[in-house]
Amino acid sequence: MDRSELVELLSPEGLRLLDSLPPYESTVDVVRMVSDLRKAGHPPGLVAAVLSQSRLRARAEAKFGEFAGRMLFTEAGLEQATRFRVAALHAGRFVAAGTHRVVDLGCGIGGDAMAMAAMELTVTAVDADEVTAAVASYNLAPFPSATVLNAEAESIDLDDFDAAWLDPARRTAGHTNTSRLTRPEDYSPSLDWVFGLAERLPIGVKLGPGHDRDLIPAAAEAQWVSVDGKLVEMGLWFGVLARDGIRRSALLLGPDGVAELTAPADSEDVGVGPLGNYLYEPDGAVIRARLIGDLARSLDAHMLSEGIAYLTSAALQPTPFASAFRVLESLPVDEKKLRLALQERRIGTLEIKKRGVDVDPATLRARLRLKGPESGTLVMTRAGGHRVALLVERVR
Structure with a gap:
């Protein structure tokens, strides 16, 4: 636009x-x-x-629900906007920390600023792009405690604010057909500037979930967030916005509510053991937060193979932090024998999951020439360093 x-x-x-x-x-x-x-x-x-x-x-209903019908968007702004459910949790951090005047530097279409204003924080939303700032002004018009400025983040006088929220632009400028920026120094504002701001003011920063973990400052609480099983962001929290004793967090939002796994640091992995009756696939937030070891200990489980994010146990332990599968049988890894085994079981619909093996599920599925009325889930991975093909069923 x-x-x-x-x-x-x-x-x-x-x-x-x-x-x-x-x-x-x-x-x-x-x-x-x-x-x-x-x-x-x-x-x-x-x-x-x-x-x-x-x-x-x-399209925005998936992120903003019923609010979408009264908002305006740009193509790029919607793609990069925080889901309103997640934005509400961001805003809750500022409320819990006792901050009142928050500046949103790089507000985009205003999703996070809307959540802050809805919680009666006084928020100043700033965006360098004229069109985007105008769209944010429209979206924030119902909130008397919100103000929008069309300005560069670095130009704002921050003396009057208690805290800041930043969502650095990680794509090239424009409203459509933007491309992803790979170097943090090219973000707008740059991460060096953002982390320098953390030395002056409590801040929260939204980054991509795959952001280089080596670039996470030691002082930050890093929280990976997944929504309905999809990993959506990594948030970094500094100062009073970071929780005491927590430096790693996996936050899961699903239809049944919110679940969180926290730790003071990356957790130590558990050892490798034999295949049990159940297989667990940790949520992406747990994997990125490197809390697989803590999850395994809570499940009385062990790794199926070193360095691969599958856990296994003899007995089922329900958990919101992983998908659980009942192991039905081991099938041949050889493709011709695997095809015959699936034909014998009349499996015509097959979900293929893989970790630690060089397999393209779509290509393999086509080569297996599946036929039959049954459905199944096949896990291609490694156990004890060897390739395995496991027929499993999802535990609901």
């Missing part, structure tokens, strides 16, 4: 037209809708703008 498109969209006619549209469902409906709106006399630019927003609002 460029500046002229935003001007059209923010006009009284544009906002009325956007809010009058039915929910976005398919491209077929859109083609029909374009024709109807043009026949009604609406200019082409406005029609394109409102239909683009309608599409983005439909």
Whole structure:
């Protein structure tokens, strides 16, 4: 979305037209809708703008729920925005720490700032991009305690703030077709500047979940977050925003609530043992936080193979921190024999999971030429240093 498109969209006619549209469902409906709106006399630019927003609002429901229907978005802004459920937890940190005036440096479309304002924090949201700042202003308009500035993060006088939240831009500038930046010094603002700020002010920082762990400052609490099994971010917390005695955390948000595994440091792995009746696949947040050893000890489990994130045990221990599978049998690793074994079991639908072996599940599935009414899950990995193929069933 460029500046002229935003001007059209923010006009009284544009906002009325956007809010009058039915929910976005398919491209077929859109083609029909374009024709109807043009026949009604609406200019082409406005029609394109409102239909683009309608599409983005439909996509945004996964992150913002019912709030999405009253917000505006850019393509890149939605992609990079924090899920509202996670943003609420971010905001809760600032409330729990007793901070009141927070500056959001690199606010994007304003998702985190909305959560802060909803918790009655006084928040100043800052973004260097003019269009993005205007979109954030619209999204934050219902919150009297929120202010938006169009400025560079580094230019803001921070003397009047108790704490700061930062989501450094990790993609190239623009609103669509951006590309990922790989060097922390190219982030905006740079990580050197961000971590330098932590020496002056309590801060929270949102980074990608795969961020280089060697670059995590020793003073920070590092928290990896997964939502419904998908790893979404790593948050770093400094000063009073970091919890005493915690430097590693795996936070899981699922349909049944919130679960967290914490430790003062990376946990020591457990030893390798024989394949048991059950196999556990730790959540991605647990793996990235390097808390597999603590999880294993809580399950009375051991590693299936050194350096591979599968655990195994004789008895089932329910846990929110890993997916559990019942081991049904070991199948041949040789592809021809594996194909025959699956044909004998009439398995036509196969989920293939793999760790520690060079296998492309989609390619292997095609070569197995599966047929039959049954379904199954195959785990391709290593046990005691040797390749294994395990037929398992997921424990619900």
